Amino acid sequence: MLNFQYYTPTKVVFGKDTDLEVGELVKQQGCRKVLIHYGGQSAKRSGLLNRVTGALDEAEIAYVELGGVVPNPRLSKVYEGIRLCRSEGVDFILAVGGGSVIDSAKAIGYGAAEEGDVWELYDYKREAKACLPIGAILTIAAAGSEMSNSSVITNEDGWYKRGYGSDLSRPCFAIMNPELTYTLPDYQTQSGCTDIMMHTIERYFNMSGSMDITDGISETLLKTVMKYARILREEPENYRARAEVMWAGSLSHNGLTECGNDGGDWASHRLEHELGGLFDVAHGAGLAAVWGSWARYVCDAAPERFATFARNVMGVSADLDAKEAALAGIVAMEDFLRSIGMPVSLYELGIEPTEEQILDMADKCCLGDEITVGCVKKLKVADVAGIYRMAR
């Protein structure tokens, strides 16, 4: 096991009606002018934005609003937010939404707190030295951005989708009211559940060894999400199910599942990022579409780990040997994904990339073989292209 740091300063305020506490929570940060950042019209239509502005009014906190964040959030919107923060003297960003909105808020926070083009962070050119304080009111359980240090932004100039992480951007608080997710369409709910599982799975498949505690927590999170994802297909307003999934989303991505290990593989995420940059697919669904092909491509490199996953998470029989169990676990995972309506191929995801597009994505993914992706196998451009082809 490796040395680690674990740092999760986000105050989680979890449960029914917790969105009403937002005014007090911003006030505790000593901030005076809030940018309310959100996505589409649903936050308005549902009345949530009204409740938020009412709570800020009551706490005598000024605000400006910026909506219109889209899935795979765009750099142009980030620039718009940075300009608005500067012109309005904003000192706190309140993200009302899911991962896209919170990620966009983090990028705005970096950009408004320092001189220089914020894209340089996502383009591996420099490290952030400051970020405006951020709070989140979560409306989609998926990305885990509400407690994480990471954010992913898409640059429309070339459709590069890139992630950047720094503790500076961990939200001060995260308001998590599971009822706010009742009205999500099933496809988005299940795509979120898949994303949550993948955040744990990416870390579970590491090459450093881990701790019993970390593995046990990871297995608990995976089994819990599988149980309640199935329930949510039939009962979208089941509070317990929404709550378990929402809390799993945060714990899967706040660092708890990588204590003692090397941080995990993340090749599936890198492959999906290129898909998402080019085709604008739902992130979780994109992960579902490539994971099985990734797993089959690399499982020979870590059969024991895949077998442990199969036995402890997917319930595969202990009688199978490691290689058999590994493959049975991958099949069981794909069966589960199908059972919640997720695609397990690019075709099922609704996209049919040409050979040229595959080579282009693979090339971007590995920066033209400047880097490899993943750790179970260190994948080069040719490997990534091979996995995309397997996933078609």
Add this chain to the structure above:
Amino acid sequence: MLNFQYYTPTKVVFGKDTDLEVGELVKQQGCRKVLIHYGGQSAKRSGLLNRVTGALDEAEIAYVELGGVVPNPRLSKVYEGIRLCRSEGVDFILAVGGGSVIDSAKAIGYGAAEEGDVWELYDYKREAKACLPIGAILTIAAAGSEMSNSSVITNEDGWYKRGYGSDLSRPCFAIMNPELTYTLPDYQTQSGCTDIMMHTIERYFNMSGSMDITDGISETLLKTVMKYARILREEPENYRARAEVMWAGSLSHNGLTECGNDGGDWASHRLEHELGGLFDVAHGAGLAAVWGSWARYVCDAAPERFATFARNVMGVSADLDAKEAALAGIVAMEDFLRSIGMPVSLYELGIEPTEEQILDMADKCCLGDEITVGCVKKLKVADVAGIYRMAR
């Protein structure tokens, strides 16, 4: 499940040689004068204090030292620390030790940051409004004070042992180097393992229902500590075992095991606190000595929960009905405690309280029936006395 807040701002720096990072970590807090608070001579003899002062010197941070904290830390030492902080202009307290030292540091932090007698906090008279920032270098895995909001102090004037909790006292950082615990005597190691388990068990036995995630994490922590406590009997310098136990200690008491539940029972702790105040026993051993009697006294009130504990943690057969399983689980827990050298009665703990002492402890425990303790059964003076008698 209940609404909850989860707030763990402590930066955990975990692993080999991490104590060398203390200078940088204090510097990041912007503090200038440190009180190094510690217990006996072992911190000096082991060279740890020298490494700490060396790291502070290198970071150009001034310090004063105050040693001599004892198990069941005393109020008089807290007062001494408060006076020293004021006279020396201390703005940061660095606790080098286990739960007693960190708890004492928290009490000093409260006392030095505000006017008024700090004992009023522990005597339920007022709430804290401020606390000096605290850092910890952990040398005993047990109390979980390095990430918790709580502290327990013994007032020698009447031998009252009382706890107080506030997020103000959560350490800014916790340096956790498992190697620092290699030299602990086995009895202290196992007493620590018991304390860690009890912090999770107290919360696991709640009357509100919980979340699958919280229960799963709790069961993982308990099984992990049991596995590695046994290994440490034979191999006190097993790094993996020391690390798993140390990390379990923090996660058992930082709030993670009470997300969604009512916070748990805590009667065993209250019973032990009175024992500890009167007889000065090792905290974990005291818990071991009373838990089985508590469990038998209350298990009829929550047979299903005791059965779940028995099956999921103690490995009791699923074939037994709830009541049978509940009792088998209690027996299995006592067998485990015996296997790691812990007492399961007051006699085995080495104390034989008189009937008068039992009535006195029971009376103090419930403030003379002004309060009840526990939630599985709400215990009055007569119940508590009954449990002490069962435990003899």
